[in-house]
Amino acid sequence: SVYIRPTVVIHRGHSYHVKGTISRIDTNARLVMLGSCGGYHNVSGVLARSQGAHIISSKQTGVGAINEPIIRAINTQLQEGSDVNWIAVWKGLDDGFSKRKDLYEKFTDYIPPHKNLGVIFIKAYGVMMQRK
DSSP: OOOOOOSEEEEOSOGGGHHHHHHTOOTTOOEEEEOSTTGGGGHHHHHHHOTTOEEEEESSOOOHHHHHHHHHHHHHHHHTTOOOOHHHHHHHHHHHHTTOHHHHHHHTTEEOGGGOHHHHHHHHHHHHHHHO
């Protein structure tokens, strides 16, 4: 059998399954999306598995109608062979969701990698501890 080492991991669905997903994250994972409810509370578990991961997470309720456009925007950039520019991707998503008042508030509960202060802090702390 062939062992697959995914570099993109997407967890959707119920949050009570997220620990199982996190336990299977490979050290090579570079993008992890925690699109279930309260994914933000699990970022340290992701970083324990893959220190270099870029993490998208929801602070509150994960919503399929929000997860799908995020995944599609990332997939489009990857298919074009370009790097994922989080600022540009998130601006495009924000512009699109701002027209959907029913979804916009829930979209603002999603934290992109470049604004995920919890992840930034944990990574900086890890670097500081390695220097000691």
